[in-house]
Amino acid sequence: MKLYYALPADDKKALPPLLPGEKKMYCLPYNYEDARNVNGFMLFTNRRIFKLRDGALLDTWDVSRMSSFSVEKMFGCSGLYAKVDGITTCLCLFNSGRNLPRYSVIVSSYENITQRGDDRVLVSNEPERFCPKCGRPFIKHTKLCPFCQSKGKIYKKLWGMTRGLRLMLLFPLVAAIISLVLRFVVPAIQRVAIDRYIIPRNIDGLQGFILVILAIIGCDLFARFISVIQSRISATSANRFTLMLRSILFEKIQSLSIASIHKKSTGDLMGRINNDVNVVQNFITNLLPSYLTQILSFILALVILIYMNPLLCLFVFIPIPFAVVFILLFRKTMSRRNIRAWVLARRTNAQLQDTLDGIRVVKTYGNEEAAVRDFTTNTGNQSRQDESNAKLFDTVFPFVGFVLRLGSYLITLFGNLWVFHGTMQVGELSQFGSYSGIIYEPIMQITSIPRNISAFSTSLGKILELLEEDPDVYDYSSPDYKRLEGHVSIRDVTFGYDSYNPVLEHINLEVNQGEMIGIVGHSGCGKTTLINLIMRLYDVTEGSILIDGVDVRAMSQNSLRTQMGVVLQETHLFSGSIRDNIRYAMPNASNEEVVRAAKLANAHDFIVRLPEGYNTMVGEKGYSLSGGERQRVAIARALIHNPRILILDEATAALDTETEKLIQDAIDRVITGRTTFVIAHRLSTLRNADKILVLDHGKMAEFGTHKELLDMQGIYYKLVMSQVRQQQESGK
Amino acid sequence: MEDMELENLFERRESVRLTPENAVFTRSEGGLISLRLSHPEAPEKEEEFFERVIPLRGFPITDPEQFISVREPDTKEKGRGAEIGIIYDLAEFDEAQQTLLRSELDRHYFTPELLKIYSVKEKFGYLYFETETSAGKTSFVMNNPYSNFRSFEDDRIFLYDIDGNCFQISDPSKLDKASYKRIEIYL
Numbered sequence: 001m002k003l004y005y006a007l008p009a010d011d012k013k014a015l016p017p018l019l020p021g022e023k024k025m026y027c028l029p030y031n032y033e034d035a036r037n038v039n040g041f042m043l044f045t046n047r048r049i050f051k052l053r054d055g056a057l058l059d060t061w062d063v064s065r066m067s068s069f070s071v072e073k074m075f076g077c078s079g080l081y082a083k084v085d086g087i088t089t090c091l092c093l094f095n096s097g098r099n100l101p102r103y104s105v106i107v108s109s110y111e112n113i114t115q116r117g118d119d120r121v122l123v124s125n126e127p128e129r130f131c132p133k134c135g136r137p138f139i140k141h142t143k144l145c146p147f148c149q150s151k152g153k154i155y156k157k158l159w160g161m162t163r164g165l166r167l168m169l170l171f172p173l174v175a176a177i178i179s180l181v182l183r184f185v186v187p188a189i190q191r192v193a194i195d196r197y198i199i200p201r202n203i204d205g206l207q208g209f210i211l212v213i214l215a216i217i218g219c220d221l222f223a224r225f226i227s228v229i230q231s232r233i234s235a236t237s238a239n240r241f242t243l244m245l246r247s248i249l250f251e252k253i254q255s256l257s258i259a260s261i262h263k264k265s266t267g268d269l270m271g272r273i274n275n276d277v278n279v280v281q282n283f284i285t286n287l288l289p290s291y292l293t294q295i296l297s298f299i300l301a302l303v304i305l306i307y308m309n310p311l312l313c314l315f316v317f318i319p320i321p322f323a324v325v326f327i328l329l330f331r332k333t334m335s336r337r338n339i340r341a342w343v344l345a346r347r348t349n350a351q352l353q354d355t356l357d358g359i360r361v362v363k364t365y366g367n368e369e370a371a372v373r374d375f376t377t378n379t380g381n382q383s384r385q386d387e388s389n390a391k392l393f394d395t396v397f398p399f400v401g402f403v404l405r406l407g408s409y410l411i412t413l414f415g416n417l418w419v420f421h422g423t424m425q426v427g428e429l430s431q432f433g434s435y436s437g438i439i440y441e442p443i444m445q446i447t448s449i450p451r452n453i454s455a456f457s458t459s460l461g462k463i464l465e466l467l468e469e470d471p472d473v474y475d476y477s478s479p480d481y482k483r484l485e486g487h488v489s490i491r492d493v494t495f496g497y498d499s500y501n502p503v504l505e506h507i508n509l510e511v512n513q514g515e516m517i518g519i520v521g522h523s524g525c526g527k528t529t530l531i532n533l534i535m536r537l538y539d540v541t542e543g544s545i546l547i548d549g550v551d552v553r554a555m556s557q558n559s560l561r562t563q564m565g566v567v568l569q570e571t572h573l574f575s576g577s578i579r580d581n582i583r584y585a586m587p588n589a590s591n592e593e594v595v596r597a598a599k600l601a602n603a604h605d606f607i608v609r610l611p612e613g614y615n616t617m618v619g620e621k622g623y624s625l626s627g628g629e630r631q632r633v634a635i636a637r638a639l640i641h642n643p644r645i646l647i648l649d650e651a652t653a654a655l656d657t658e659t660e661k662l663i664q665d666a667i668d669r670v671i672t673g674r675t676t677f678v679i680a681h682r683l684s685t686l687r688n689a690d691k692i693l694v695l696d697h698g699k700m701a702e703f704g705t706h707k708e709l710l711d712m713q714g715i716y717y718k719l720v721m722s723q724v725r726q727q728q729e730s731g732k
Numbered sequence: 733m734e735d736m737e738l739e740n741l742f743e744r745r746e747s748v749r750l751t752p753e754n755a756v757f758t759r760s761e762g763g764l765i766s767l768r769l770s771h772p773e774a775p776e777k778e779e780e781f782f783e784r785v786i787p788l789r790g791f792p793i794t795d796p797e798q799f800i801s802v803r804e805p806d807t808k809e810k811g812r813g814a815e816i817g818i819i820y821d822l823a824e825f826d827e828a829q830q831t832l833l834r835s836e837l838d839r840h841y842f843t844p845e846l847l848k849i850y851s852v853k854e855k856f857g858y859l860y861f862e863t864e865t866s867a868g869k870t871s872f873v874m875n876n877p878y879s880n881f882r883s884f885e886d887d888r889i890f891l892y893d894i895d896g897n898c899f900q901i902s903d904p905s906k907l908d909k910a911s912y913k914r915i916e917i918y919l
Contacts (some may be wrong), residue, residue, distance in 0.1 A: 032867070035838070035842065035844070036868050037865075037867045037868040037869070037870055070805070072786075072806075073896075074841070075792065075840075075841045075843070076842035076843050076844075076896070076897050076898045077897070081805075084762065086766055086783075087760065087761045087762040088762045088783060088784040088805070089764075090764065093839075093842075095895050095897065096896035097893075097894060097895025097896045097897070100896075119758055136860070136873060137858070137873050137895075147855075165754065247742065339918075340917060341916050343918075346878065554794070560847065
């Protein structure tokens with residue numbers, strides 16, 4: 001992300017000379033002043049801050065007299081604040097979406113300068129969200145600017161992807177051209193039949209007539225044959241193309257780090273795999289050949305018509321300008337009405353989903369009537385709009401059709417006049433009529449072509465963008481699989497999901513093999529983040545994490561994670577049987593191993609009591625397990641491959657005392673011989689912990705045994721006391 | 733300081749109702765707002781002075797002058813944005829303080845009025861606006877217009893853009909016809 005913008009020339013002139021030892025560090029735009037838009041700049045050096053606008057120096061601040069830098073996000077804009085000689089001052093106001101992350105870096109940097117005398121220039125790894133050329137935002141989750149992206153580059157890439165399918169993709173085109181030729185040949189043969197045999201009542205030439213009829217039948221058969229082949233081949237090519245695109249996309253997504261996946265939503269990724277692939281495939285295998293043949297047939301028909309009879313050809317074109325103008329004008333109304341109908345339909349759907357999801361709430365508050373009323377209003381609006389649209393469209397389209405037909409009436413009229421005068425033959429007229437029909441077809445499609453092309457290039461862009469993304473957690477070398485022992489040391493680790501906003505700062509931890517470490521702290525203090533770093537779902541920003549003396553970045557992600565057992569806070573069970581879920585990490589585990597893991601996790605008893613035992617289906621469509629049961633299945637899943645390092649993120653949801661005890665026992669049993677990290681919400685979980693780490697706002701606040709921490713009477717002591725108090729109160 | 737942080741982890745200050753009897757707002761030296769808070773009901777408590785306070789509207793859209801939460805700045809060092817008290821109705825205070833608070837609130841809730849809409853282009857699902865607002869010429873980009881246009885019962889319309897800005901049309905009937913037509917279909 002850009003942190004040094006170039007100053008405009010006249011602002012540069014207004015800038016006073018730098019002091020000795022002073023260096024320019026950042027230069028950012030600011031956007032508002034006294035409720036007006038402005039184009040000002042803030043220039044930040046290690047010693048001073050300048051505010052410049054329109055060639056004037058508006059303000060200068062001396063950093064040595066400043067403290068407490070902060071950014072405040074307000075409604076509609078954000079501000080940079082600091083204390084100057086102890087008095088809070090607003091330095092400038094800026095656009096939140098564009099500049100808040102940038103100004104946050106400034107705040108961190110000045111914290112470094114004022115508190116630690118560290119004036120390094122910070123860089124931001126945040127991706128730029130705005131097009132460097134035109135300043136407009138990129139399409140969400142991509143680096144594509146709809147105004148500046150080069151189309152040629154995209155199409156070139158697409159061509160590269162079609163390797164192996166090209167012949168198949170070419171065939172629809174060839175087939176379309178063949179059937180196009182046949183469309184032109186048949187009227188020509190018909191003309192021969194009419195002029196040579198039908199009109200002169202040529203009975204002697206019966207043989208010839210039969211031949212001509214056979215030729216027509218032959219052409220028809222051939223056309224159908226070609227079309228069957230074409231459909232079959234394009235079914236194959238379309239599906240192979242989809243398969244190919246989908247599998248490379250899915251493979252790519254699986255290879256991305258959690259960090260880059262988190263930046264996209266599941267919906268967005270699913271959309272790319274499903275919709276975008278379909279749009280691209282449909283365009284390439286269906287729309288493109290059809291557009292090409294239509295253009296071709298239009299040109300061909302035009303040339304033949306002019307060649308046959310230039311004057312009559314003029315009549316074909318008379319209605320076209322009217323029709324085109326009309327269609328283009330009507331397109332606006334049409335799209336407005338369609339959008340409106342779509343909005344109303346969406347509103348009905350949203351309300352429907354909202355109410356059905358919350359049906360319990362509706363019922364408990366006795367609000368059924370209001371819900372019905374709302375729904376009737378929405379669905380009524382929708383149906384009225386749909387009705388009016390349907391009426392209008394069904395009135396207008398036949399009329400457009402009529403206008404287009406005007407040409408053929410003129411042809412019939414004047415053509416027949418010529419026929420009566422003997423300057424034209426009936427067959428010729430009939431052939432002419434058939435060809436003129438071909439010309440009208442593409443015109444009806446004028447409205448959909450630009451829309452389809454733009455939908456195609458957007459989808460294609462989104463797919464390519466995903467394919468080109470670099471995984472940001474790399475396997476640096478190809479390290480060997482090494483059996484872990486479980487000694488973990490965390491050395492001066494600092495980490496932030498965004499580089500300017502550290503979630504963890506200067507964490508130091510030595511954990512011996514087989515120890516159990518409890519991690520506590522209020523929500524948002526970085527507990528889960530620390531766990532994610534140990535699993536190397538993210539790479540640390542500073543410092544290092546060593547397992548058995550080896551930096552985790554030097555281990556392959558696969559070998560690292562297959563030796564860890566993880567129970568996440570939200571226990572996601574996949575659709576499948578309980579057995580499949582337990583042996584997720586080790587698909588070839590024997591039943592004995594599955595049962596052993598389930599017993600360790602205290603899950604065996606409830607599982608065998610289910611009607612279908614370990615074969616019970618769970619997940620989306622299956623048997624719904626209770627929270628405590630799911631958790632125990634998840635613990636069993638984490639244990640199946642006998643990991644040396646176990647990570648438990650305790651669920652926050654309250655469980656009944658008995659279930660809690662079952663889980664507690666399970667945890668006590670499974671930690672023996674493994675290095676265990678437990679994020680605990682119920683401090684009773686930590687009875688057996690060797691050491692407890694208390695995190696506060698990303699910093700190590702306290703570290704020691706349960707007893708040591710109690711003696712300190714710090715945060716941990718207060719947490720324990722408050723939970724004890726709660727328990728006593730609920731006990732009463 | 734360490735001790736204070738621990739205190740704050742569990743004990744927040746008790747929010748009080750702010751009235752002219754216990755609260756005096758003044759402009760701070762830095763151009764922001766300071767508050768002097770006394771405790772008439774508990775004479776043993778000392779008068780407090782806050783160099784800077786942040787007023788926030790409880791109902792910014794429907795009742796902008798009522799239930800204003802007055803808070804300490806949300807910084808890392810102190811207070812962590814605790815609420816000092818609530819103004820039930822701005823009208824309880826004298827003119828000068830009302831103006832002072834209103835100016836700070838308006839600065840915080842920056843919603844320029846849309847005066848003219850020159851063009852609205854749709855490309856790739858984004859809407860590109862060229863407009864004239866009370867803050868000057870503004871171009872902005874909106875994604876998903878169907879959730880970023882918000883109409884209220886009193887006919888007001890809010891438009892939210894991709895950068896977290898908000899623009900308002902307080903009376904759509906006063907907007908010129910051409911401008912209104914450009915946004916009509918999204919309403």
